Amino acid sequence: xxxxxIITAKNMTKKFGHFVANDNLTFDVYKGEIFGFLGANGAGKxxxxxxxCGLSMPSAGExxxxxxxxxxxxxxxxxxxxxxxxxxxxxxDLTVYENLNFYxxxxxxxKNEIKKKADELLEKLEFSYAKNKLIKxxxxxxxxxxxxxxxxxxxPKIVFLDEPTGGxxxxxxxxxxDLIYQTAEEGITVFVTTxxxxxxxxxDRVSIMDEGKIVALxxxxxxxxxxxxxxxxxxxxxIARK
Amino acid sequence: MSNSIxxxxxxxxxxxxxxxxxxxxxxxxNELFGLIGPDGAGKxxxxxxxATLLLPDSGxxxxxxxxxxxxxxxLRKIYGYMPGRxxxxxxxxxxxxxxxxxxxxxxxxxxxxxxxxxIYSQIEPFKNRRAGQLSGGMKQKxxxxxxxxHKPKVLLLDEPTTGVDAVSRKEFWEMLKNLQKNDITIFxxxxxxxxASLCDRIALIQxxxxxxxxxxxxxxxxxxxxxxxxxxxxxxxxxxxxxNYEFTxxxxxxxxxxxYTDKRSVPEVQSIKNYLNEKGNSNINIKEIMPNIEDCFMDxxxxxxx
Numbered sequence: 001x002x003x004x005x006i007i008t009a010k011n012m013t014k015k016f017g018h019f020v021a022n023d024n025l026t027f028d029v030y031k032g033e034i035f036g037f038l039g040a041n042g043a044g045k046x047x048x049x050x051x052x053c054g055l056s057m058p059s060a061g062e063x064x065x066x067x068x069x070x071x072x073x074x075x076x077x078x079x080x081x082x083x084x085x086x087x088x089x090x091x092x093d094l095t096v097y098e099n100l101n102f103y104x105x106x107x108x109x110x111k112n113e114i115k116k117k118a119d120e121l122l123e124k125l126e127f128s129y130a131k132n133k134l135i136k137x138x139x140x141x142x143x144x145x146x147x148x149x150x151x152x153x154x155x156p157k158i159v160f161l162d163e164p165t166g167g168x169x170x171x172x173x174x175x176x177x178d179l180i181y182q183t184a185e186e187g188i189t190v191f192v193t194t195x196x197x198x199x200x201x202x203x204d205r206v207s208i209m210d211e212g213k214i215v216a217l218x219x220x221x222x223x224x225x226x227x228x229x230x231x232x233x234x235x236x237x238x239i240a241r242k
Numbered sequence: 243m244s245n246s247i248x249x250x251x252x253x254x255x256x257x258x259x260x261x262x263x264x265x266x267x268x269x270x271x272n273e274l275f276g277l278i279g280p281d282g283a284g285k286x287x288x289x290x291x292x293a294t295l296l297l298p299d300s301g302x303x304x305x306x307x308x309x310x311x312x313x314x315x316x317l318r319k320i321y322g323y324m325p326g327r328x329x330x331x332x333x334x335x336x337x338x339x340x341x342x343x344x345x346x347x348x349x350x351x352x353x354x355x356x357x358x359x360x361i362y363s364q365i366e367p368f369k370n371r372r373a374g375q376l377s378g379g380m381k382q383k384x385x386x387x388x389x390x391x392h393k394p395k396v397l398l399l400d401e402p403t404t405g406v407d408a409v410s411r412k413e414f415w416e417m418l419k420n421l422q423k424n425d426i427t428i429f430x431x432x433x434x435x436x437x438a439s440l441c442d443r444i445a446l447i448q449x450x451x452x453x454x455x456x457x458x459x460x461x462x463x464x465x466x467x468x469x470x471x472x473x474x475x476x477x478x479x480x481x482x483x484x485x486n487y488e489f490t491x492x493x494x495x496x497x498x499x500x501x502y503t504d505k506r507s508v509p510e511v512q513s514i515k516n517y518l519n520e521k522g523n524s525n526i527n528i529k530e531i532m533p534n535i536e537d538c539f540m541d542x543x544x545x546x547x548x
Contacts, residue, residue: 040407041378140282167433169280170536197408201497240409
């Protein structure tokens with residue numbers, strides 16, 4: 001993790017009619033950081049992620065993602081980020097390789113580069129034997145790991161993960177976090193939401209949203225100390241039950 | 243206490259996959275029973291068979307002495323069922339949904355109001371709002387109210403807390419605990435291991451097989467190895483170093499800590515510390531702890547594989 005800022009948000013606000021979904025959010029995310037983005041259902045997390053991914057315009061605020069202005073350069077932002085959610089997975093009727101090839105082509109990677117990188121990736125994951133298997137025929141845990149690897153295949157500056165481990169078995173969930181750590185070590189920033197509070201403790205820093213506002217932002221250990229509790233689960237309960 | 247649900251030698255096959263493989267479970271009357279396992283373990287298939295919505299390939303299930311295949315009509319009257327996907331009428335209001343389900347079961351909201359009062363009163367201020375416009379937590383409360391409005395004997399809940407935040411999940415389990423006072427058998431599935439502690443008994447399920455059925459306390463007592471909790475200045479480095487340590491049996495991340503078991507019958511804490519210091523780690527703390535359900539689940543998963 002460095003001091004180079006990869007996301008800067010100043011007074012980010014999003015209104016739907018009279019409802020303020022994001023209320024003056026100000027925060028920075030650093031290069032290579034694992035940034036946990038927490039909050040209760042309906043706190044405004046999805047709205048904020050959609051803005052940061054260039055999919056929705058804020059009502060007000062100054063926001064830069066990967067060095068690009070959210071208002072004027074949102075197409076450039078899309079090229080420099082990766083995205084994965086629990087629901088979005090890969091195309092079931094394409095093979096493992098066809099999926100990688102499809103996404104990489106969309107991001108403008110060259111054929112020979114894709115082929116080389118795909119082979120390297122599958123070897124690293126010890127999944128080469130499944131290169132030509134259809135996605136629908138591989139286990140769920142593998143799908144999630146592949147979906148993540150696909151989201152960072154074009155070497156984005158930031159990857160957004162929206163509840164990537166929901167429902168995944170405890171062993172695979174930890175393998176998934178190994179991938180996240182490796183990715184962050186390579187300098188890719190990881191912006192992640194989760195309902196597992198043990199996973200919140202794997203992040204370098206976490207923010208907690210409540211009713212459209214960021215009410216806490218610090219390292220997990222500092223938050224645990226500040227709220228005089230034992231773990232992030234208790235921090236979350238204290239904040240959300242206020 | 244007699245049994246409410248009896249499952250014997252139940253098997254269900256899809257294509258070539260055994261979704262459920264020789265399941266035997268006995269759930270007592272008035273028990274809060276948790277079926278715990280990841281996606282794809284077979285939880286929904288099992289609940290749908292109990293709910294009479296899917297036929298078993300072999301084996302039998304009786305619920306309150308009624309057979310799920312032959313007596314499905316009678317059974318449906320005594321079930322309250324909350325499927326995994328939100329399945330109320332999005333275009334009806336809160337109160338319209340509730341009235342609809344009461345009417346279908348030949349009763350009224352007033353007649354059984356006592357049973358749903360604690361839950362329903364939390365969403366009653368929004369009773370004229372359409373169900374589709376409720377927040378996730380409120381939808382869940384409405385779905386539970388609708389499942390309860392005919393005073394069922396058996397409540398079947400398929401992953402009611404999936405995708406729900408940590409606080410709302412706790413509140414939901416408190417509601418279930420309260421409901422138990424009303425003589426209802428509650429069978430609930432979840433992928434969240436930390437929810438197990440609130441159940442009377444739990445079954446751990448993985449790849450269509452039951453790994454263990456016990457009270458949460460007994461499952462953790464059966465762990466059988468000394469479990470050490472380790473933390474340091476750089477947890478990820480310690481994790482990588484311990485993976486290459488000759489005496490490591492298992493090492494897993496648990497939030498800010500690592501959980502570790504040793505190949506030796508009694509782990510030597512000092513020798514582990516020395517090894518980690520040699521590798522350049524600092525501020526190493528090691529202490530023995532009690533395993534939690536997730537420790538046990540992972541242990542049983544690996545045992546099952548071997």
